[in-house]
Amino acid sequence: MSVIRIGAIDDDRMLLGGLRSWLAPITDVDLVLVSTTVAGYLTEVDPAAVPQVVLLDLNLRDNSVPAENVARVLATGAQVLVVSTIPDADGVLATIEAGASGYVTKDQDLEVLVQAIRDVVAGGLVVSPELAFVLSRDSRPHRPRLSAQERAVLTAYASGATLAAAARRAGVAYGTAREYLERVKRKYAEAGRPAHTKLDLADRVREDRLELHGLGEPGS
Template sequence: MITMSMVDGDQMLLDGLTAWLSATPDVRLLSTARTVPELLGSGVERADVVILDLLLADRSDPIANVRTLVAAGHRVLVVSVVPSATMAMQVVRAGASGYLTKDHNLAALVSAVREVASGEIARSPEATSGRSSDRGVDRPLLSPQERAVLLAYASGMTLAAAARSTGVQPGTAKNYLERVKEKYRRAGRPAYTKIDLATRAREDGLLR
């Protein structure tokens, strides 16, 4: 019997998975949670596999979530709506045992759980075939103004200095940065802090 827990805010997915598993004799869902701390603090026995949504409602960092669960002794299968080869690589490097996009059906999800439980790495075909390695999939399209403010700010300038260097008001520069953060979030590569933005800019070859 393979046991699993799920950290995801998608109630439809949770309900569908629960119904599916009722007819799956070798896999059992132990618990569900909306955040990693909620799961770890639940007191439920440790499952063989934890299914972790990439982007949770608490806006927690996906890589930190993976590392926290792995450090607690869990095998982690990350699921996401984002077919990102870059993110798949990053979560696996952080210790996850798999990355699966949510356009797959529940049978594929359960199959991936079995792979992870057996000690293998499970990935979506999009992530392994290289089709999504085209940076257009997971590299957000930034406007010239957004890119200019991002580069100035991520290079170490304050918000005010970045605004001056790009010829805009601080409030406008802040709006540009919020747009940049949202675009990265939608691409499955969240950037909440200045350090995050600098990391994303370096990953995309915008900063050395």
Template sequence: MSGGRAGSESENRRRLAVVEDHRLQRMRTVEILSAQPGLRVVHACETLDQLVAWMGAVADAGRPHLLVLDLLVDRGPEADPAVVTRLVEEGVRVLVLSAMGSVPLVRAMLRAGVTGVVGKRDSEEDIVAAVRAGLEGREWITPELAGVMAGDARRPRLSDQEERALVLYASGLTLDAVALDLGVKRDTAKKYLDRVKAKYAGAGRPVHTKIDLNREAIRDGLMAPRVPPTAP
């Protein structure tokens, strides 16, 4: 009888997965979360690719309800927002637990649909609270990160489509390619970019060329600087 109750309790606990490449940090995160009533860590690994591979082999009943995800990996590629988008679409909630080393990547993850972002310098109590908020479908973002994401007071307020158009165009795409990616007509994409330029001018930061737009988008954390490849 006692075994039946234990099994029932295990089944009723909310399932979590942890992706963290630093072993001690991963073990401590698992320890903290496993000690919480109603929570159970079903998988922990170093990279997002490893998690996806594991999820492809596990039954739906064993998949995590929420993923606690570190974004940056010392010995591999950073977490891919496209993969996170697919996980979110499949019903997995994602909480970013990161050192916030890349604001543009955090922005991309927010656009991908993560339920919240918590910093590694935050208290263990805050991390647990963020996990519970995510499981309940509530957003969580720390005041420190909110300030970073807001940028300075001179950062123009762009709509989602204007921001996407800016990032695509400033990344090097042609106007036609931007329109195709956004799923709009060329004239509409041009209107988005014209509005972007007008808003930057209104903020006292005039932009005229694609190079200007690239510079300001990097300054505002909308995209990361392009790092030239190292010579072999």
């Protein structure tokens, strides 16, 4: 059985101590590094044994920027799972866009956290109910409001499917799928992020993390 190396960055020293105790009985997870700041983590991390996943507190007391913290940890070769007790929708969205592999709240059971760690190592994206809620209500001007069916056609088409196949996956007629795709292109153009080609659309899906979910309130 392979053991997952993890790190934790949190300015709550009591929580870090508790985390060691809580994880001790888990045989496939090894907490190899803890730090109260990202700067401390960068100083202490062993390049030859970088944690596979780092649990990163969303808002650290040093007033460091959450998205920048994610980027700095990712640069070491670790994946990032953001954890927090404070609801901060903008901060959560920024960390996901910066490349974090998910977000969980600190009130979750240990089993939920450990499974999230395993999912990240397996290449998955952890969409907790809290993250799903935040994503579904993201209405910033630069992110177009897409209906569920528009998003379904877009993600299928941008992943490499033909428009006919995307239509089948979304459960709509070919002509309807084509209309949805044109609407999506218009919405991105109006948001100042034009997407003329299939490659452009794939970029928008990746940038907006649309592969995370089929979420969002219906919109026109």
